[in-house]
Amino acid sequence: MALRLIPLLALLLVAGLAPLVLPAFHVTLLNYIGLYSLVALGLVLLTGIGGMTSFGQAAFVGIGAYASAVLTTQYGLSPWLGLLAGLAITLVVATSLGLLTLRLAGHYLPIGTLAWGLALFYLFGNLPGLGGFGGLQNLPNIELLGWQISGSADFAVLIGLLLAASLWLLDNLLHSRQGRAIRTLKESAGMAEAMGIDTARSRLQVFIIAALLAALSGWLYAHLQRVVNPTPFSVVMGIEYLFMIVLGGVASLWGALLGAALLTLIKQVLQDVLPQLFGHADNVEMIFFGVLVILVLQYARGGLLPVLRSVLPASRPRTLALDDAPALPRRSMPAAGKPLMVAQGLLKQFGGLVANKNMGLSVNAAEVTALIGPNGAGKSTLFNLLSGVLTPNAGQIIFNGQRIEGLSPRAIAHLGVSRTFQHVRLLGEMSVLENVALGAHARGKAGLLRSMLHLERKEEAALLAEATRQIQRVGLGEYLHTPAGSLPLGQQRIVEIARALCSDPLLLLLDEPAAGLRHGEKQALAQLLEQLRGEGLGVLLVEHDMEFVMGLADHIVVMEFGQPLASGTPLQIQQNPAVLAAYLGGVE
Template identity: 55%
Template sequence: MRHLSVRFLPLIAFIAILGLLPILPTPEFWITLANYIGLYAIVALGLVLLTGVGGLTSFGQAAFVGLGAYSTAYLSTQFGLSPWIGLLAGLGVTTVAALAIGGITMRLSGHFLPLGTIAWALSLYFLFGNLEFLGKYDGLNGIPAINLLGIELDSGRKMFYLIWVILLIALAGLQNLLNSRPGRAIRALNGGGVMAEAMGVNTAWIKVLIFVLAALMASVSGWLYAHLQRSISPTPFGLNAGIEYLFMAVVGGAGYVWGAILGSALLTVLKDQLQSWLPKLLGASGNFETIVFGILMVLLLQRARDGLWPYLRKLAPAKPTVRAPESATALPARSKHADAAVVLEIDRARKKFGGLVAVNDMSFSVEAGQIVGLIGPNGAGKSTMFNLVTGVLPLTSGAIRFRAQQELQQISGLPSRRIVARGIARTFQHVRLMSSMSVLENVAIGAHLRGSHNDVSGIAASLLRLNRAEEKALLFEARKQLERVGLGHLLYEEAGSLALGQQRILEIARALCCDPTLLLLDEPAAGLRYQEKQALAVLLRKLKAEGMSILLVEHDMDFVMNLTDHLVVMEFGSKIAEGLPAAIQQDLAVLEAYLGGIDE
């Protein structure tokens, strides 16, 4: 209990200061500044989720602030409706707009995504300024104050508590979300969609959902802004404001929820001071603070790309917030396939990239409880074959069938998330982990499909912490799999701090969390020392004894020959041999193509 109170002491002190600020004889200017910091931080929080965590850059959040502000302003001034009805209307309008815009924009990648956000931000800005019923560029005046429990919030001092309570609720909800099953899926977006999809995450839909959530935060900020200012015009909702919101998130630390408040406070105070000092210093009026912000952004990207919050965190290192329980209700598990049943069937699979045939009419099968090795020289097409089986790449021709629900079913053409749902899990040739997340959380991503909520209800439950029982079961499963592979002592270490060999074992634990009946391992022994390879072999034999079917690609021939039941050899995309390891060792074509020729 004492440790808990010490841990939350800075937060308690921060809230106490906020609570006293309007009560004390604080200058009105300070209250106004604090109100704007709170408004900006609500928008920046959405950008932490969207950009810092999800890896999706947006310059257009100011337009969603405008949607929230104009919705309540129009309804309250033209129809005399309550600001609370205006809030609901703004959230509704923003949801529809964000779904429509996000459904198009979130499909973009690279530099096209930020360019897309700039385009729709400009469109909405000019829409606000050209619509007659919104007052064009003069805007709307006479917006009424918010009435809360009979209290008229008709001044900045009275609005202070409402702004900051909403901000702190949003911050707590976002922290709850990020420490949950859907939160781990969102964080996995930043590591590339291939790994997330392989763990069952619908990345396209998750991107749209977090885009909508960030837009709703901006809309709430706009609602508060309209009733604080009591009049609005299009100017605060333009592209410049959108860039400033993004700058606030980046300066504070785009990957950290408290970074949103830090960045908003720093930039708001700095902007106010620069607007006073620079004209006096330079002897002329103008928006000189924009130049300073540009220079600061360049320096920040060079020296502190993660923002300033990580430096403050180092002053008081915190223990992991996500911890595995000692016990929990076991998750439902699939029953393994009957012995001798064909689990995976590759039937004349072909993959062409233009004129290059990477996989040429490959045919082989994997039986239940069998370890099959797929070997061949570099560039033979082994990893491409893995990607075809797991849906990362589409087949050009042929078929791939997997035994699910006791019958072979065609899986070629299905996306990765639907293939893993049938019981195929994989690791990667080049390790794909979230390096800043703990070992435990990385493995828990593998249990994404084993949660009881869909994406929408899962996010809602996570925000309100209604998912505690589910989280307990998922984290316990992750702990169990880590102990199973021998990494139970590293639960709370950052995954990026592990040695390469440990990271590969970590990927196996993550794949096991998917509850597969077929495990695909892409060079699992690469980077492992001799003793680690022996421990891996013991683990794979144990999995085989439990009924797991395993297909692996590996270059260590001693490891493969002593472990596998069956071998398939590829060269230039084609199968050149297949059979028992002892027979493959004597095969002339294999010796010539792969093992370096025949001894004279």
């Protein structure tokens, strides 16, 4: 923790000493870097980590600036009330826009942000009372406990304090339960829902945080300039903010500062040099920035900061005291043999294709049920019906006495069903510990504010201790802090099982868990599943390895052409003529 505070203290030191040693012009330049960094921090969270591209952040900067400008110049109110008003208006606008636009996927989302970014820009210029495109002037100075914040030196200290505070809050957030949920949004939202994470809520929260940081920057900008007009809040400026994070580090908080500094300094140099080359400026620097971004995307897609970090010693992972962590509450396991999940008469059609027809099965507590069948038999479809990814056209699914067909994967996960995936879904850059801790998300309660203020230490330690226990349980204790993406495929599948166990499930759904495992790893997996069965856990596995299935399963269901072919004990299935015909073409 102390090591993480050193850069923040260095930032505050620079903010305090810069006015004493630098000319006023350079201090002003530093102030603008700080203002841009605040917006870029929000974009790192929104775009680089959350995967939601926005061209409209400059509009939120404008809301923060105009709210304070109107209240202070036209109503004579304090700039601090202007800040509160700007944040409140931004909260309402961002929530409304987020609920509308965050439902969009693919390229429709950035187009949506471009649309409302343009709309807000022209609203600033045409709304009565905002001074038109000429803007509002003579904003008052900010005063804090008798301190008149008027010159660039004063603003350097204030901006430095707010920037350091924002970095601390966001760093705490990203190293928390809520932060792990946010990091799933870009690549693994489906997996996150299956772990009980409300991805829609996380998206909206990230969108609002980014908007509030932009509004804070706008408030500071308005009182630093003491003049507000629509020009700095255009979509062009929104694109520049995106340039900053691409240049510095699209998924790095400190990359936001680096990108803001590089773009601001390069822009200043180009504005001095380009007129001498071309005889005029006219935003020619944007051509240079476009070429620069293309080069960065080609040769350093993560930005320049990760390149710099690759040649520096690796930082130690953030740790919490796990030895004294309280145990998480556990579910009461049902009696052995009690039906956990019963599916009856399931029908699933995709247009004219019938993937499942009259399918049913029963999975009991303390038993391993296997679902087998040739490729194309409809096993994956049935698996997705049981886990809530798909909704059946007909039939019912009862889990632990409750009908669950039509429920979302998140709701089913909260009831006590956890799963793995046919194609491994891990966050490769996150450690094994963090990936497994995602499984315990639904067992925590700390919200966004507690996470940002780092007041969830006790709960976070409990979640990580549980994840550590499950990792050691599956035999991967030596890989706790190893990036999950660097493990072999077989071990990645074991990590997925540990993540599923971390949710304290009653029923475990395993989709081809033995695929990619060596013989010794399969034996270890079989021992683990036997141990889980002995603890009362119900297991349903889809698997093609018949030796693995026959040596482990208590009950086997065989599918063919989307329909049930046979069911029974392993011995009964091995002797069933219909099964032999489906797999081997018949019996002599």
